[in-house]
Amino acid sequence: MRSRLVRSKLLSSVADAVGQTPMVRLERAAREAPSVEVYAKLELANPGGSVKDRAALRMMTRALDDGRLSGDKILIDSTSGNTGVAYSLFGAALGVRVQLVMPSNVSKARKDITRAFGTEIIFSDPMEGSDGAIRKVREIVAKEPEKYFYPDQYSNPDNPLAHYHGTAAEILDQVGDRITHFVAGLGTSGTIVGNSRRLHEHHRKVHCVAVEPADAFHGLEGLKHLASSLVPAIHDERAYDETFRVTTEQGLDMADTIAREEAMHIGHSAGAVVFAAIEIAKRLHREQQGGCVVAIIPDRGDRYFAPMKWEKRYVW
Numbered sequence: 487m488r489s490r491l492v493r494s495k496l497l498s499s500v501a502d503a504v505g506q507t508p509m510v511r512l513e514r515a516a517r518e519a520p521s522v523e524v525y526a527k528l529e530l531a532n533p534g535g536s537v538k539d540r541a542a543l544r545m546m547t548r549a550l551d552d553g554r555l556s557g558d559k560i561l562i563d564s565t566s567g568n569t570g571v572a573y574s575l576f577g578a579a580l581g582v583r584v585q586l587v588m589p590s591n592v593s594k595a596r597k598d599i600t601r602a603f604g605t606e607i608i609f610s611d612p613m614e615g616s617d618g619a620i621r622k623v624r625e626i627v628a629k630e631p632e633k634y635f636y637p638d639q640y641s642n643p644d645n646p647l648a649h650y651h652g653t654a655a656e657i658l659d660q661v662g663d664r665i666t667h668f669v670a671g672l673g674t675s676g677t678i679v680g681n682s683r684r685l686h687e688h689h690r691k692v693h694c695v696a697v698e699p700a701d702a703f704h705g706l707e708g709l710k711h712l713a714s715s716l717v718p719a720i721h722d723e724r725a726y727d728e729t730f731r732v733t734t735e736q737g738l739d740m741a742d743t744i745a746r747e748e749a750m751h752i753g754h755s756a757g758a759v760v761f762a763a764i765e766i767a768k769r770l771h772r773e774q775q776g777g778c779v780v781a782i783i784p785d786r787g788d789r790y791f792a793p794m795k796w797e798k799r800y801v802w
């Protein structure tokens with residue numbers, strides 16, 4: 487009720503629409519664990535369509551407040567995913583010029599969505615993937631550091647802090663003392679680290695679970711297989727209690743199940759998070775412990791649709 491009131495307020499900027507996301511009970515999908523409540527926190531309801539709105543907005547507003555970012559600087563980073571969409575949206579909202587470096591072979595949809603907000607794209611070598619884009623952005627910034635603000639979400643403490651002060655506080659408001667388990671995917675690790683730190687300060691124990699892809703080569707976009715990746719500077723494995731590994735197929739299948747049974751079309755990494763949440767709920771039910779599991783749904787499934795042949799084409 488509380489979040490419904492907040493969401494019905496008149497806002498002065500789209501930036502004020504970030505957060506206060508709804509939480510929906512997954513009753514049908516979790517029917518094998520009837521003694522356990524499983525909730526999906528719908529981060530797809532943020533204005534940029536993903537959980538990354540929270541981190542991007544806090545990284546930008548904090549930098550504007552302390553002068554690292556100002557009207558004459560360009561925000562530059564190397565993401566073609568949800569963080570890129572969030573930078574582009576808030577760049578338009580806050581009057582900040584945004585440049586994103588991405589491999590030239592990313593999908594047309596990825597280029598179009600960020601360009602729609604006025605973002606400029608710089609292409610890196612497609613053969614070098616996302617690491618090539620990171621190297622290129624670092625070269626550009628090193629040449630003219632005073633010209634740019636480089637938020638670098640992998641080492642920026644405002645990324646987990648957005649969840650510590652925002653998402654986790656909302657969850658405690660929404661389910662209160664009932665929460666026993668928290669489940670989130672691990673990408674930069676901002677979501678799992680920031681939420682877990684806050685939930686561990688709660689006066690009752692909350693068991694926090696990070697979801698990782700089971701294999702180094704996986705299709706769970708946004709998620710990191712830590713053992714085979716560069717570990718982000720903001721990652722802190724002491725912040726959470728358990729790592730749950732999910733295959734790409736389990737994530738895809740669960741995303742389909744949630745669309746059909748719960749009428750929510752979520753992304754496949756979100757499917758992986760829900761898969762883990764339901765397995766944990768089944769474990770609690772078998773052990774007759776009961777409980778309340780909260781799962782973070784980072785984005786919607788339609789973000790991953792390949793451009794279709796019958797899609798409407800615009801001529802500019």
Ligand SMILES: Cc1ncc(COP(=O)(O)O)c(C=O)c1O
Binds near residue numbers: 673785
């Ligand atoms: C699409 C997507 N983006 C990002 C993340 C991870 O967020 P973070 O970078 O905060 O770890 C997830 C986690 O489930 C995700 O599915």
